[in-house]
Amino acid sequence: MMTEDFEPVTDTVEEQAPVEACTKCTACNTVCPVARNTEIFRGPKLLGPESERFRIPQEPSVVAGLDLCSGCKLCEVTCPSQVSIQTYIRRAQNKGARERGRTLRDFLLGHTRLLGTFGSLTAPLANLGNRNPLLRWFMERFVGIHRKRPLPRYQFLTFERWHRRHPRPVRARRKVAYFYGCWVNYNERRLGEMVVAILERNGIEVVVPRQQCCGIPAVVNSNTDLARKYGVQNVRLLAPLAGEMDIVASSTSCGLMLKHDYSHLLDIPGAEPLGARTYDICEYLWMLHEAKELDLDFQPVPMRVLYHAPCHLKSHGIGYPAMRLLRLVPGVKVEEVDEGCCGISGTFGVKVEKYDLSMKIGSRLFAAVKAAGSDAVLADCETCRMQVEHGAGASSAHPVEILARAYGYR
Amino acid sequence: MKTDLAVVGGGLAALTAARAIQRSDREVVLVWPGLSSLYFLYATIDVLGYADAGAAEPVDDPGAAVAGLIKDQPSHPYARAGRPALEGGTKMLLEWLREAGLVWEGTLARNVLLPTATGTPKPSCLVPASMAAGDLRRADPIVLCGFHGYQDFAPELAAANLRRSWRTGNQVSAIRIAAPGFDADRLFTSIDLARSFEDRGFRAEVANRMRRQISGDGVRVGLPAVLGLTRAEEVYADFETALGYPVFEIPTVPPSVAALRLFDRLRKHLQETGVELFWNAPAHAATVTEGRCTRILLKSAGREQPIEARAYVLALEDWVDGALRAGVHLVRDPFFGRVIAEHAVPSQRTAESIFGVQPYAQLGYPVTDRLQPADETGRPLADNVFVAGGAIAGYDPSGTKSRGGMAIATGYRAAMEAMAAA
Numbered sequence A: 001m002m003t004e005d006f007e008p009v010t011d012t013v014e015e016q017a018p019v020e021a022c023t024k025c026t027a028c029n030t031v032c033p034v035a036r037n038t039e040i041f042r043g044p045k046l047l048g049p050e051s052e053r054f055r056i057p058q059e060p061s062v063v064a065g066l067d068l069c070s071g072c073k074l075c076e077v078t079c080p081s082q083v084s085i086q087t088y089i090r091r092a093q094n095k096g097a098r099e100r101g102r103t104l105r106d107f108l109l110g111h112t113r114l115l116g117t118f119g120s121l122t123a124p125l126a127n128l129g130n131r132n133p134l135l136r137w138f139m140e141r142f143v144g145i146h147r148k149r150p151l152p153r154y155q156f157l158t159f160e161r162w163h164r165r166h167p168r169p170v171r172a173r174r175k176v177a178y179f180y181g182c183w184v185n186y187n188e189r190r191l192g193e194m195v196v197a198i199l200e201r202n203g204i205e206v207v208v209p210r211q212q213c214c215g216i217p218a219v220v221n222s223n224t225d226l227a228r229k230y231g232v233q234n235v236r237l238l239a240p241l242a243g244e245m246d247i248v249a250s251s252t253s254c255g256l257m258l259k260h261d262y263s264h265l266l267d268i269p270g271a272e273p274l275g276a277r278t279y280d281i282c283e284y285l286w287m288l289h290e291a292k293e294l295d296l297d298f299q300p301v302p303m304r305v306l307y308h309a310p311c312h313l314k315s316h317g318i319g320y321p322a323m324r325l326l327r328l329v330p331g332v333k334v335e336e337v338d339e340g341c342c343g344i345s346g347t348f349g350v351k352v353e354k355y356d357l358s359m360k361i362g363s364r365l366f367a368a369v370k371a372a373g374s375d376a377v378l379a380d381c382e383t384c385r386m387q388v389e390h391g392a393g394a395s396s397a398h399p400v401e402i403l404a405r406a407y408g409y410r
Numbered sequence B: 001m002k003t004d005l006a007v008v009g010g011g012l013a014a015l016t017a018a019r020a021i022q023r024s025d026r027e028v029v030l031v032w033p034g035l036s037s038l039y040f041l042y043a044t045i046d047v048l049g050y051a052d053a054g055a056a057e058p059v060d061d062p063g064a065a066v067a068g069l070i071k072d073q074p075s076h077p078y079a080r081a082g083r084p085a086l087e088g089g090t091k092m093l094l095e096w097l098r099e100a101g102l103v104w105e106g107t108l109a110r111n112v113l114l115p116t117a118t119g120t121p122k123p124s125c126l127v128p129a130s131m132a133a134g135d136l137r138r139a140d141p142i143v144l145c146g147f148h149g150y151q152d153f154a155p156e157l158a159a160a161n162l163r164r165s166w167r168t169g170n171q172v173s174a175i176r177i178a179a180p181g182f183d184a185d186r187l188f189t190s191i192d193l194a195r196s197f198e199d200r201g202f203r204a205e206v207a208n209r210m211r212r213q214i215s216g217d218g219v220r221v222g223l224p225a226v227l228g229l230t231r232a233e234e235v236y237a238d239f240e241t242a243l244g245y246p247v248f249e250i251p252t253v254p255p256s257v258a259a260l261r262l263f264d265r266l267r268k269h270l271q272e273t274g275v276e277l278f279w280n281a282p283a284h285a286a287t288v289t290e291g292r293c294t295r296i297l298l299k300s301a302g303r304e305q306p307i308e309a310r311a312y313v314l315a316l317e318d319w320v321d322g323a324l325r326a327g328v329h330l331v332r333d334p335f336f337g338r339v340i341a342e343h344a345v346p347s348q349r350t351a352e353s354i355f356g357v358q359p360y361a362q363l364g365y366p367v368t369d370r371l372q373p374a375d376e377t378g379r380p381l382a383d384n385v386f387v388a389g390g391a392i393a394g395y396d397p398s399g400t401k402s403r404g405g406m407a408i409a410t411g412y413r414a415a416m417e418a419m420a421a422a
């Protein structure tokens, strides 16, 4: 058999996409949800590659307008020349914050594990507090968290502790490591339980390694220094495993950090092999399906659902594996709502000065969700789900929840 | 990922191919290289504006002119695609635009002559209804309106050029108004204006300000294409009523609102009808085994991702979207790894005059009669790959105003071939 495997052509100029790769086409500006909704934001072209030419490491940073970038990465998804727009903006934000000093709020929002540990230990109280108008007024006034933004509920039993008591399956044909992330650990343990149930149902043992926060909350709070510290710890903890098994993540942005941003944005040595073995959970399940290893013995789930593709999922470059999986389940009617960014972008839409903007960005999605009507809006990213619930009054779920139901999981 | 068919590209050729496949109820994924050529180039769809790059008089009947061209130049992309592909593709596209909610006009039998933003008459075949009243073959006087501080359309310049080049030229005048809420010192683009036009109050106020400056009966009013981004049909109709004169839009330089409307709507419509999109994963290599392409590789986050289809349409356009890769001396095709051109110095790729025929624009994939990528002897490199759009060698629509028609014809033909080969 004659096989010609054509190697990708390497061409330094385009492969590395330095600022010179920007052709000034302005495509990025036209899709930037922030630029679309506020005229004071100068857009990714100017703040990314164009400003980058004038950024000198020894000189103080000019940060005007930079923190309005929500980090959605739609600019990079759209740029035909693969310019690392976000990398420029994130590093400049970080340098500016380092010079000016970081605010208490950004410190807190960047330290998700700290918040989570506190929140889950004091869960009933913290949850009550988060809904107390007086406390919320106080938080808005002194911390800068908008009082109308519903905050996630904390749970006393963390996923880590739940899993320690969870019995290992007797027989498994392979193992996979689960990067559950702060969200599953402190706020939505049930999602983690479902991921474990689905994988075990398919004969896969779920290894839950020790892990640090992926670092995305720090990145979006102008602290790539802290994110890098977390990233280095994760690479140390997880890279040895990556030699033996795949790693799955159920939070879109955690997965993207492991896959891409550790090596590209944060320059962490040794991150590439880890990234190459990291999969989004739906991407992984679809792979199982293509390998004819996914158990298709589904019970019908009679539901009409809408699917919202998170911006960071688009950034994964894996298409829509959740939609493909959902179409395997009898009874499910799934339609995509493509109205772009939901507006929350992690902790962006939590902040007092950005809440209104975040709701304005999401307004098109909210209107489409309301007009379409559905039993639930599915989104892989937890903050998208929070935003859709808040803005459109719809109930929401991670797509794997439908699979879990189809497997009879309650 | 495994699929029946895969289309690579984001331009009109790619969208046409994806639609043709989707319409036949076949499974197709669209590997999208970013917002590239479509966004720059397609405010209207030009089939053949001039018989050759040097012709002085525009073509009247583009369908007939293409037929003549096919006879005279058997290696022209139109000849490779064939006239039935142009006709079938155009018919499909017009139906598609309607189904997707875009109101367009035109037939292959006739060109209209529309003004550009600099005031040159340009022959086009299919045009948005909002531009149709700009036809320069009509005799009614024109008032061109610009906005203070908006730099991409100077009505005075366009009017002066039109007066010079257009037969009844003394009937063009220019006015400017201040767009409400837009400080003339602020830098703003057509996108900003288009978003504001979606607001009813803004439209009414613009209409008021314009009406105060327009005199004369029976005039039509031309303004840059900024009449709404998403609900453009509604915005246009409402604005025309508010103004009380026939209105036409004139396409602007990028960011072109007209092109964005077209692109966004068609792309979304594909998604609504079940075409899966791969964002942010540029395709950049192909594996060929025994004369068949078994997979293409995508650069996804973290790793290469293979797409295994039974047949592929490579509908990339140019240098920007990854159809060709240029180093200092070599131009290569990243999919099959061939050297397409060699230059002692890169300046050999460009002509002295920017209006001249550009050597770089002629570069591309040599193709077979079925649009498969061909080797030096003209034999297919892979039986199940079909090339469409600007990546085809000798595809240079700039002088002849034929970009849209060539995209439709090659995209449609490539899709038909791919479905037959899958």
Ligand code: SF4
Residues within 6 Å of the ligand: A031, A032, A033, A034, A035, A043, A044, A068, A069, A070, A071, A072, A073, A074, A075, A076, A085, A086
């Ligand atoms: S990441 Fe999103 S908000 Fe930031 S510049 Fe890019 S598109 Fe705009």
Ligand code: SF4
Residues within 6 Å of the ligand: A021, A022, A023, A024, A025, A026, A027, A028, A029, A044, A045, A048, A049, A078, A079, A080, A081, A082, A083, A085
């Ligand atoms: S889309 Fe990319 S190439 Fe175009 S202006 Fe933005 S960064 Fe530059």
